[in-house]
Amino acid sequence: MKPVYVCSRCDAEISRTAEECPHCGYNPTSIAWRFGAGALIFGAALALVSPPVGLFGVFVGIIAIGGSYLLSPAE
Numbered sequence: 001m002k003p004v005y006v007c008s009r010c011d012a013e014i015s016r017t018a019e020e021c022p023h024c025g026y027n028p029t030s031i032a033w034r035f036g037a038g039a040l041i042f043g044a045a046l047a048l049v050s051p052p053v054g055l056f057g058v059f060v061g062i063i064a065i066g067g068s069y070l071l072s073p074a075e
């Protein structure tokens with residue numbers, strides 16, 4: 001696997017150890033992680049009212065957080 005990945009906003013190569021793109025400041029890991037954490041918390045709260053919808057939110061959150069680690073294992 002290459003030690004760098006390409007910024008999806010400006011196409012610059014970013015080190016896997018970098019927390020955000022040094023060229024434009026874009027941080028795909030952080031965005032995916034925050035989205036996942038938000039979906040996880042929202043889903044957990046919603047599960048108390050509507051379990052099928054809430055559990056789906058928790059599921060989406062886990063996938064998003066897992067995906068953010070795949071994008072940047074060094075995080």
Ligand SMILES: [Zn+2]
Pocket residue numbers: 007008009010011012021022023024025026
């Ligand atoms: Zn960039």
